[in-house]
Amino acid sequence: MGLLGSVTEPDIRRHLLREEGEVIVDEVRKHWVAYVRPALEWLLAAALLLLLPFTHPDLAWLPFLVACGLLLHGGWKILQARVDRFVITNMRVFRVHGVLSRQQATMPLSRILDITVAKPFIGRVLGYGHFVFESAAQEQGLRDIRFVGRPDDRDLAIQRVVQRSGLRGPRVVN
Template identity: 45%
Template sequence: MGLRSALRSWQSRAVSERVLRRLDEVLVADVGHHWVVYTKPVLIALLGLAAFGGAAFAGTGSSVLSVLGLLLLAWSAYACLRESADRLILTNMRVLRIQGVFSRSVATMPIGKVLDTTVTRPPLGLLLGYGHFVFENAAQDQGMRELHFLPHPKQLDLTIQELVHRSSAGYGAAAGPQGS
């Protein structure tokens, strides 16, 4: 089992534990961040590898370069795990945001409480296919008000609008994509 499949299994378990199957809740979408959020950690990892590799050629100061390289690689790995663990979950009943690597934070809002969503697509987001979402509800103080760097913003916004409409109109479970 590779690192990627182990990470997927870990994420799937975290999501499936949250779905209320006894109440006929259905997973509609499990959305992670767009790949662009990994560019900074990857660039820093490359810098760490360069420092680590440079330690082999440096006589004095090689231990400092080795430690620096190791620290940069560790930070990059943690940053990638943190971004990967930040998920937006849509079901026919709720919107959830799951975050955290070493400890979990789960914010939940009934889909019927979503009053409005704002989707912002900066120029780079238009080019690369990501957007930023703002969820508005009556409370205005929730753990999922702003979500950044979500892929396929047009489709995601349509899915959210359909879920909100079905909820307010009293329809049953909405069908939709299982993940992105």
């Protein structure tokens, strides 16, 4: 993986405990909705650049600087969304994010007390939601996971992994 690949694609597999038998159940990338705002910033920057020939020559620098700022900010937000990964394994959930410096937050399955799946109206229409994890710890690095595609399926995957690991006790069949 080259320099560009190491910036835009986090190496999730190197964070696995392979000798302990840890395997990836699901790797969650941001839903496409997370890219809408940066794309709108790029469109606004393009509109400003297209209007440059029609501005007064003494003031053309201002829309040019604003357009450059919008292009840089939108590109940074796209890159942030691209490298943000939420991973469900058979032992834990973790999140890797950050462009220049990477952060990793991990929570063992045994520490997950509650998962709230928040689906705003537009999220229900477009198929995304947000996870809020509750654990026994007061402050944690893995609390809010935003713009999760197919949140109900991902929630069921986590519940299945927790149940199979035996952390919630045996299943009672009536």
